[in-house]
Amino acid sequence: MPVHNADVAAIFNEIADLLEIQSANPFRVRAYRNAARSVGEHGRSVQTMIGQGEDLKIIPGIGDDLAGKIAEIAGSGTCELLERLRKTLPAAITELLQIPGLGPKRVRALHEALDIQTLEDLDRAARQGRIRLLPGFGEKTEQRIIENIEARLNKSRRFRLDVATQYAEPLLKYLQAGQGVDAVFAAGSFRRLRDTVGDLDVLVAARDSAAATRRFTHYEEVKTVLASGDTRSSVVLACGMQVDLRVVAPESIGAALVYFTGSKAHNIALRRVAQTQGLKINEYGVFKGTQRIAGETEDSVYRTIGLGWVPPELREDRGEIEAARTGHLPTLIEPGDLRGDLHAHTKATDGHDGLRDMALAARQCGLSYLAITDHSQRVAMAHGLDPIRLAKQIDEIDRLNAVLEGITLLKGIEVDILEDGSLDLPDSILARLDIVLGAIHSHFGFSRARQTERVLRAMDNPYFSILAHPTGRLIGERDAYDIDLLRVIRKARARGCYLELNAHPERLDLLDTYCQMAKGEGVLVAINSDAHSRLEFANLRYGIGQARRGWLEKADVLNSRSLAELRPLLARTVCAAEST
DNA sequence: GCCGTTTTCGGCCCGACTGTTTTCAGTCG
Numbered sequence: 001m002p003v004h005n006a007d008v009a010a011i012f013n014e015i016a017d018l019l020e021i022q023s024a025n026p027f028r029v030r031a032y033r034n035a036a037r038s039v040g041e042h043g044r045s046v047q048t049m050i051g052q053g054e055d056l057k058i059i060p061g062i063g064d065d066l067a068g069k070i071a072e073i074a075g076s077g078t079c080e081l082l083e084r085l086r087k088t089l090p091a092a093i094t095e096l097l098q099i100p101g102l103g104p105k106r107v108r109a110l111h112e113a114l115d116i117q118t119l120e121d122l123d124r125a126a127r128q129g130r131i132r133l134l135p136g137f138g139e140k141t142e143q144r145i146i147e148n149i150e151a152r153l154n155k156s157r158r159f160r161l162d163v164a165t166q167y168a169e170p171l172l173k174y175l176q177a178g179q180g181v182d183a184v185f186a187a188g189s190f191r192r193l194r195d196t197v198g199d200l201d202v203l204v205a206a207r208d209s210a211a212a213t214r215r216f217t218h219y220e221e222v223k224t225v226l227a228s229g230d231t232r233s234s235v236v237l238a239c240g241m242q243v244d245l246r247v248v249a250p251e252s253i254g255a256a257l258v259y260f261t262g263s264k265a266h267n268i269a270l271r272r273v274a275q276t277q278g279l280k281i282n283e284y285g286v287f288k289g290t291q292r293i294a295g296e297t298e299d300s301v302y303r304t305i306g307l308g309w310v311p312p313e314l315r316e317d318r319g320e321i322e323a324a325r326t327g328h329l330p331t332l333i334e335p336g337d338l339r340g341d342l343h344a345h346t347k348a349t350d351g352h353d354g355l356r357d358m359a360l361a362a363r364q365c366g367l368s369y370l371a372i373t374d375h376s377q378r379v380a381m382a383h384g385l386d387p388i389r390l391a392k393q394i395d396e397i398d399r400l401n402a403v404l405e406g407i408t409l410l411k412g413i414e415v416d417i418l419e420d421g422s423l424d425l426p427d428s429i430l431a432r433l434d435i436v437l438g439a440i441h442s443h444f445g446f447s448r449a450r451q452t453e454r455v456l457r458a459m460d461n462p463y464f465s466i467l468a469h470p471t472g473r474l475i476g477e478r479d480a481y482d483i484d485l486l487r488v489i490r491k492a493r494a495r496g497c498y499l500e501l502n503a504h505p506e507r508l509d510l511l512d513t514y515c516q517m518a519k520g521e522g523v524l525v526a527i528n529s530d531a532h533s534r535l536e537f538a539n540l541r542y543g544i545g546q547a548r549r550g551w552l553e554k555a556d557v558l559n560s561r562s563l564a565e566l567r568p569l570l571a572r573t574v575c576a577a578e579s580t
Numbered sequence: 581g582c583c584g585t586t587t588t589c590g591g592c593c594c595g596a597c598t599g600t601t602t603t604c605a606g607t608c609g
Binding site: 025026028029061063065101102103106378379382442443 | 581582583591592593594595596597598599600601605606607608609
């Protein structure tokens with residue numbers, strides 16, 4: 001049974017949760033969380049590494065013990081420590097930690113005092129008013145628990161794109177190796193590079209559909225077969241993700257791809273266009289009466305109804321049909337278009353690697369400049385920089401730039417935007433930087449008006465360059481804070497500053513629709529990795545995907561500029577503010 | 581449980597906020 005890095009990460013996270021509820025050494029807990037993140041984001045499969053005799057300890061945060069546990073998980077699918085912990089605490093108890101406001105201490109108290117083991121137990125106890133009676137709990141907490149459980153039940157489970165990728169890629173490879181299989185494609189939201197994926201849609205072009213279907217339902221990660229017919233089948237994988245398979249004849253693959261890539265809205269719009277021309281589109285092709293006139297390729301489908309081929313990322317019925325008809329489809333940004341990265345951390349704060357390693361890794365990814373933007377002092381948990389430590393880092397970067405070849409480090413900061421919109425560091429030190437990212441890391445609950453004013457005021461600072469992760473969302477964990485982004489975008493234009501599209505797959509923030517909005521307002525977007533280790537520049541691919549969904553072209557992206565072109569664009573911030 | 585240019589032990593993540601209290605524990609980032 002293949003074990004993916006995401007599986008190891010899930011086990012380590014569960015161990016961390018259970019240890020925390022048991023009040024274990026917090027540093028031990030953190031070691032498991034670090035390891036979960038590190039393994040989950042490691043570019044190479046740990047199982048493959050073990051198979052090839054490689055040392056797991058090259059992964060940050062993995063030492064002797066955890067390397068052993070990874071080997072154990074890779075071999076058996078589980079871990080003795082986890083099994084032991086599950087015997088002392090009910091397995092479902094970790095899901096209680098998902099409820100905002102409930103941490104390890106309260107979960108433990110709820111378990112010990114009221115024998116609460118599951119979300120259902122929790123919901124019942126809250127509605128019966130039993131929780132408010134416990135020491136340390138009150139009416140407000142009880143009410144919040146009820147609300148948060150409701151919010152949770154209404155959300156169907158979706159997988160983050162990077163997690164879905166880890167499960168999808170091996171499955172696609174497995175199906176491709178089947179006998180008589182012409183081609184295999186992922187379709188649906190996965191192909192459109194949506195930030196999360198519900199069900200995975202897979203398309204197989206094969207003559208013998210029964211054989212292809214059989215191979216699919218016998219995939220070793222299949223837990224449940226929901227349906228299994230000649231051309232269509234659905235399964236649930238061990239990880240909980242549903243996969244829908246459709247097998248079509250090779251001559252229909254183009255039409256099937258269009259149909260199963262969607263989106264639904266895009267398909268409806270396409271069919272409407274066809275209808276006006278007396279044509280019909282379905283998953284088998286484009287038809288004039290009963291005669292099939294296209295369908296082998298996607299391009300043939302679009303061309304036959306008078307449209308240009310639409311990149312999958314644009315297929316949301318957000319204007320792409322009209323653009324395809326009039327020849328105004330954008331030439332979307334490509335991974336190779338990025339010349340630099342404007343957001344990265346080092347071990348001076350919460351990153352894993354030093355300046356030099358980060359610089360070399362960025363160069364390795366084909367980038368020619370990298371902004372070092374560690375946290376500012378307010379983010380105490382990350383050991384944020386105060387003016388003295390930042391000044392030291394500035395000097396270090398100067399020294400390093402003198403010897404580095406093929407890459408330039410920019411001096412920057414990810415400075416906290418404080419409650420009143422002021423910045424967490426004095427202008428005297430910001431003035432020495434090449435770039436200032438402003439970011440919100442606290443008070444997510446402000447009203448829309450207050451949150452918006454806070455950010456607008458921050459942009460008044462003449463050194464402010466880029467608003468980092470502009471909505472603060474963490475996919476599947478925390479909603480975006482309430483903010484009027486159109487006003488923010490217009491302010492950015494007036495002030496000569498920019499918005500970030502944070503490429504980390506748990507953020508992908510700016511969202512696609514706001515990218516489109518920024519583009520419409522003439523504000524450039526910076527696609528940044530927010531790398532916390534030298535391995536995380538690979539995340540830029542997810543940022544590019546989201547940018548493409550947001551219609552961004554090379555010219556719309558700040559860091560598609562060469563360093564020489566970039567510098568005046570960053571300098572303009574000061575001029576623009578001073579002239580206002 | 582990891583890590584190491586004060587290196588094999590002892591440090592690692594601490595300030596702010598909330599809701600509960602009446603001086604603070606728990607949670608969050």
